[in-house]
Amino acid sequence: MKLRNFPGPVTPAVALVCRLTVAAVFLYAGCEKIIAPQEFATAIYNYRLLPDWAINVLAVTLPYLEVLLAVCLLVSIYVRGASFIAALLFLVFAIALTINLVRGLDISCGCFGGLTGSISWFYLVRDVALMAISVFALFFDRGWSYFFTR
């Protein structure tokens, strides 16, 4: 197996880095949330955006969705769907963060598990940046086969 098309042309290589970055972020975030589901449920509750019945549903499913997205992006299967959901998730997170930043609530971000730092505008910028690179991966990623040949 030989490496080809790397580091040039630029765009697919950048898209590869974007895809792997999003994968790493989701893998870490998902695992941290799976370890302590109760704390993550509390973090979701603190956002004051969902009714009680929806909180545990989200606290149980979201971490596994994140890990599954990470796996898809890492091994390059269903990349279109995975990067689309990733961008959508980051958009939803951005909306939730913005609402609570405007409300002025001092709550845990819950970005990487329940006990992470208080929400701030930096977290929103980071989230929007991750959304942008997910969109980039969605449009430009070419999968592993583009970079390797037998």
Place this chain on the structure above:
Amino acid sequence: MKHIIKIKDKPHKINLNVIVKESLVILVMAVTIAVAINELRQASLPLFGFDSTKIAGIIRTNIPKITLTEAYNLYRQHKVVFVDARDPFSFEEGHIKGAINMYPDEVAFRLAQLKAMLSAESIVVTYCDGLQCPLSQETAQALQSHGVPVVKVLADGWNLWINAGYPVTKGQI
């Protein structure tokens, strides 16, 4: 020496059908795996059983209510500390003069500030906006569970207070 990088690659033609199909597969798989593992693991969460009162460490008790007239009389005698349970943005827009802003979640770490304002005779009155607003009740419960001796709720407090033309102020405290 000039380095010119030409980006020849154009974005893929995005096939919406493919995106929707792949997204659905991923979502269904994630939900199935999540529910299955949640059922199997020891530290599982009841899927629809989130109890916010348990999480906040609040025991639901009925907090006594106070009327506007009683609250205002105590206010004139400096025997009340008002706790505004609304969000900080609404608080900054306007609140009862002398009130402090405390969301139910913030009670634990803002308690010292409140206790410093209390005298032996004074009571705490929580309020928010609207008869349906649960925040004054929740903050009052949290205060009571943290050992504040006399806490009462002024139902629909902000609305009643401002309509009565009693003293209000703006900004943070």
